[in-house]
Amino acid sequence: MKLGSNFYTRADVVLIAQDLLGKKLVTNFGLKITSGIIVETEAYAGITDRACHAYNGKFTQRTKIMYQKGGVAYVYLCYGMHHLFNIVTNVQGIPHAVLIRAVEPNEGIEWMLKRRNMGEVKPNLTSGPGSLSKAFGISSEHSGVDLQNNKIWVEDIGVNVGSNQIIKSARVGVAYAKQDALLPYRFRIKNNAFTSKAK
DNA sequence: AAGAGGATGCCCT
DNA sequence: GGGCATCCTCTTC
16 A cells, blocks of 8 residues: 555654665556565755755755655756656655665566666666666656655555665765765665665 | 766776 | 766856
């Protein structure tokens, strides 16, 4: 069943990032349904987190989405070509978000292969935030989309990933965040082939 | 108004 | 394993 608003509005983004492991991400664009199991996430903890786009209360055209009530998509363009998909958490006014870094493909693999220009399923089909967004058809135009609607949502499929099954490590590509770059806010399911390889 | 750089991934060795 | 693609966003002049 679809995760409700109260899943996302909880205060602990680090906990939510781990809770999202084993859940099913679904997109439905033009009747092209694609879904996959979330296997890797990163937490971005608001105005005190130097790696977070909303660090120090930064509020711009782009980051204003992060201040919305938890349960909407925050998608932005990175390096001019990659659309990175995040889920906003916490109550309105507190800019927390979880970056979805990798999923294990489930339904609609044909659409994923087509969108990615690939002929067969390989781990990198949906590993890495840019790759999975492309495979699922998510782009920056979806920033602000409510996950209670029928375009993008997350389902609980009854899988509970135990703490001993989760690898915790530092986030990727945030060296500029100084001391916060070392926070163990990256979460991966142990021994899963579809987690991203970067660093 | 313009410039720098970025929660990356590909393609080539 | 390293360089480069590619363009939007934000900062600063």
